[in-house]
Amino acid sequence: MALLPLIIAPDPRLKKLSMPVGKVDARINRLMDDMLETMYAANGIGLAAPQVDELLRVIVVDVSDKNEPPNPIGLANPEVVWADEERILYNEGCLSLPEQYADVVRPKAVRVRYLDRDNRPQEIAGTGLLATVLQHEIDHLEGTLFVDRVSLLKRNMILRRLQKLKKVGEL
Ligand code: NI
Numbered sequence: 260m261a262l263l264p265l266i267i268a269p270d271p272r273l274k275k276l277s278m279p280v281g282k283v284d285a286r287i288n289r290l291m292d293d294m295l296e297t298m299y300a301a302n303g304i305g306l307a308a309p310q311v312d313e314l315l316r317v318i319v320v321d322v323s324d325k326n327e328p329p330n331p332i333g334l335a336n337p338e339v340v341w342a343d344e345e346r347i348l349y350n351e352g353c354l355s356l357p358e359q360y361a362d363v364v365r366p367k368a369v370r371v372r373y374l375d376r377d378n379r380p381q382e383i384a385g386t387g388l389l390a391t392v393l394q395h396e397i398d399h400l401e402g403t404l405f406v407d408r409v410s411l412l413k414r415n416m417i418l419r420r421l422q423k424l425k426k427v428g429e430l
Contacts, residue, residue, distance in 0.1 A: 260296045261311050263311035267430050268355050269418045277314045277400040279368030280335040283378040284382045291333035303354045305392040318396035322389050334373035342366035348390045351405040359417045361409045
């Protein structure tokens with residue numbers, strides 16, 4: 260396994276559309292392992308391949324509590340097949356926007372279809388935090404960041420702050 264460098268916003272590579280995975284093979288499994296290691300090292304609960312400069316439809320999540328055993332999940336070609344009409348608000352962050360947070364409203368529950376590590380089709384149902392994380396990561400595959408789902412004012416404020424930090428070499 261290996262730690263992968265994270266792309267920090269604003270960066271045009273985070274705005275690109277990711278391509279579907281043809282088959283979940285050893286290479287994709289290695290990518291998932293590296294993404295999980297990178298995510299855990301940064302204390303994240305989700306990560307999408309474009310954040311580590313791979314324009315592939317691959318995400319990893321682990322929303323287990325600190326006092327629970329880890330529950331890493333790797334998903335290829337994840338797709339929301341059902342979303343609750345009820346909405347929920349979370350104060351979201353992102354490893355590509357370090358230490359920036361904003362309230363985002365999303366469906367409270369979703370069902371996601373994907374290919375697992377053995378290339379088998381699966382479905383996962385998530386409510387609350389898991390639903391939010393799954394939607395946040397799938398957004399990355401479309402080139403959408405959580406700041407694209409808040410007010411223009413808030414978005415510009417966060418992106419300008421990151422730009423400044425990058426300029427002085429703090430990110
Ligand atoms: Ni993110």
